[in-house]
Amino acid sequence: MSTVAAQIQNRKNADQTPVVEYRSIRKQYGEFVAIGSVTARVNKGEVVCLIGPSGSGKSTLLRTTNALEQIQGGELLFDGKPLPASKAGIRQVRQRMGMVFQNFELFPHKTVLENITVGPRTVLKVSEQEARKRAVALLDKVGLADKADKYPANLSGGQQQRVAIARALAMEPEVMLFDEPTSALDPETIGEVLNVMKRLAEEGMTMIVVTHEMTFARRVADWVVVFDRGNIVEQGPAAQIFDNPQAERTRDFLSHLGWDG
Amino acid sequence: MNLDWSVVWQNSGALAQGVLITILLTFCTMLIAIPGGIVLALMRLSSSRILSGISACFVEFFRNVPIILLIYWTFYVLPVFTDISFSPFGTGLLALALNVSAYNSETFRAGINSIRRGQTEAALALGMSHMEAMLKIILPQAARRVLPVLASTWISLFKDTSLVSVIAVGDLAHNALEIRAQSFRVLEILTAMAVIYWVLGYPQAKLVDRIYKKWGVKE
Ligand SMILES: Nc1ncnc2c1ncn2[C@@H]1O[C@H](COP(=O)(O)OP(=O)(O)O)[C@@H](O)[C@H]1O
Ligand SMILES: [Mg+2]
Numbered sequence: 051m052s053t054v055a056a057q058i059q060n061r062k063n064a065d066q067t068p069v070v071e072y073r074s075i076r077k078q079y080g081e082f083v084a085i086g087s088v089t090a091r092v093n094k095g096e097v098v099c100l101i102g103p104s105g106s107g108k109s110t111l112l113r114t115t116n117a118l119e120q121i122q123g124g125e126l127l128f129d130g131k132p133l134p135a136s137k138a139g140i141r142q143v144r145q146r147m148g149m150v151f152q153n154f155e156l157f158p159h160k161t162v163l164e165n166i167t168v169g170p171r172t173v174l175k176v177s178e179q180e181a182r183k184r185a186v187a188l189l190d191k192v193g194l195a196d197k198a199d200k201y202p203a204n205l206s207g208g209q210q211q212r213v214a215i216a217r218a219l220a221m222e223p224e225v226m227l228f229d230e231p232t233s234a235l236d237p238e239t240i241g242e243v244l245n246v247m248k249r250l251a252e253e254g255m256t257m258i259v260v261t262h263e264m265t266f267a268r269r270v271a272d273w274v275v276v277f278d279r280g281n282i283v284e285q286g287p288a289a290q291i292f293d294n295p296q297a298e299r300t301r302d303f304l305s306h307l308g309w310d311g
Numbered sequence: 312m313n314l315d316w317s318v319v320w321q322n323s324g325a326l327a328q329g330v331l332i333t334i335l336l337t338f339c340t341m342l343i344a345i346p347g348g349i350v351l352a353l354m355r356l357s358s359s360r361i362l363s364g365i366s367a368c369f370v371e372f373f374r375n376v377p378i379i380l381l382i383y384w385t386f387y388v389l390p391v392f393t394d395i396s397f398s399p400f401g402t403g404l405l406a407l408a409l410n411v412s413a414y415n416s417e418t419f420r421a422g423i424n425s426i427r428r429g430q431t432e433a434a435l436a437l438g439m440s441h442m443e444a445m446l447k448i449i450l451p452q453a454a455r456r457v458l459p460v461l462a463s464t465w466i467s468l469f470k471d472t473s474l475v476s477v478i479a480v481g482d483l484a485h486n487a488l489e490i491r492a493q494s495f496r497v498l499e500i501l502t503a504m505a506v507i508y509w510v511l512g513y514p515q516a517k518l519v520d521r522i523y524k525k526w527g528v529k530e
Contacts, residue, residue: 116436118432118435118436137440141438141439141440142438144435144436144437144438145437145438147436148436149433149436151429151432151433153427153429155427155429155432155433156433157430157433157434157448157452158452159451159452159455168437168447168448169437169438169439172437172439172443172447173437173438173439173443174438217437218436218437221437221438
């Protein structure tokens with residue numbers, strides 16, 4: 051226990067105000083309890099991975115973060131303040147969070163470049179020229195500078211997901227939310243997306259990542275949260291979770307995935 | 312039986328004018344009924360119970376009342392109960408626009424609902440309002456899916472405009488039937504009328520087929 055406490059002490063930016071803090075979050079769909087009571091924090095510059103069996107509430111928690119889902123209990127703090135109740139307030143919060151979806155959700159009627167500029171243009175009222183300039187730089191960053199005028203349908207899954215990351219980054223978010231960003235991809239394109247995410251982490255982006263890519267989580271995550279049936283069974287530094295899991299359920303889950311350390 | 316086709320040529324001016332009115336009426340009706348349909352669909356899908364209820368009643372009423380009744384009603388009944396009265400053309404336009412708006416609203420609603428929920432969420436996640444998400448992300452995609460259906464509605468409308476002839480709008484059907492009454496050349500005029508509707512309608516129908524091929528839902 052003392053070693054865990056020490057590791058938590060060593061947690062990145064542990065002394066700072068967390069960017070996102072979940073305090074006893076509860077989420078129900080009607081009678082069904084999707085999240086029982088979840089308490090966790092995400093510090094600035096950290097990569098926090100949410101892992102656990104399918105249906106355990108990972109996506110749900112991620113979606114409560116930017117208020118795509120309402121919570122029924124507990125408190126969710128962003129930048130030290132509870133999520134606002136007003137629609138306008140929630141929009142402001144969403145502008146400061148980027149989200150990447152399992153199915154990319156690129157806008158099929160818009161070119162790659164327009165996909166990236168539409169957010170800043172519409173929401174931040176950035177000028178066309180400025181938005182384009184930023185979009186081109188972002189496309190370059192995700193290695194797709196030559197695809198600016200293509201439509202999403204003409205890109206591979208991995209390319210589409212990289213565009214989706216660029217689209218989210220265009221809003222210059224303070225935290226990025228990823229919901230199984232590689233689960234819908236062909237194996238050969240998973241690596242290119244994970245590499246972009248890894249670079250983003252190295253640049254100091256705060257990231258919350260729901261993933262089944264255990265190698266990625268082990269190498270990139272600062273903190274790992276293990277879910278099971280709507281609750282956290284264990285959380286800690288990646289090294290602890292993967293090399294020395296404390297909870298039975300964590301061990302079961304990892305061995306189920308064929309993780310052998 | 313002797314046929315005298317000269318009656319058609321002699322009255323070509325009136326027939327041509329009727330064609331123009333028919334096309335104009337179709338065009339103006341759609342010009343009203345497309346935005347009208349969008350507004351009704353957005354009301355129906357809005358979170359406001361009241362707006363959604365009003366839209367539902369409007370649509371279910373005007374979609375299920377025969378157009379011809381609507382035409383008579385606007386022409387004879389409306390002026391009695393209100394001070395509003397329109398020219399025959401205005402009346403025909405109003406009646407058709409009410410009916411087609413109701414139809415288009417259902418078309419747009421289906422189109423909007425056919426767009427994955429994730430698209431709205433992606434737009435909201437960028438910080439857009441529901442309205443911005445609808446206008447910038449959902450409607451443009453729905454429009455593509457809806458286009459073929461709107462095109463078929465156009466074809467039906469083009470033929471249905473003939474119903475306004477009952478209130479003496481000078482459309483193709485009305486003018487043709489007038490000429491028939493004056494000349495007693497029933498067969499010639501009815502044939503000419505059919506040919507004209509067909510000649511105008513067939514290319515439109517072919518165009519719709521092509522629109523279906525090009526834009527019809529594929530995913
Ligand atoms: N909109 C919804 N309505 C009802 N139940 C839902 C809804 N979304 C998710 N759930 C349920 O909540 C539970 C958690 O789902 P989810 O967060 O998607 O799990 P995970 O992402 O860990 O696979 C699941 O049992 C799922 O069926
Ligand atoms: Mg999920």
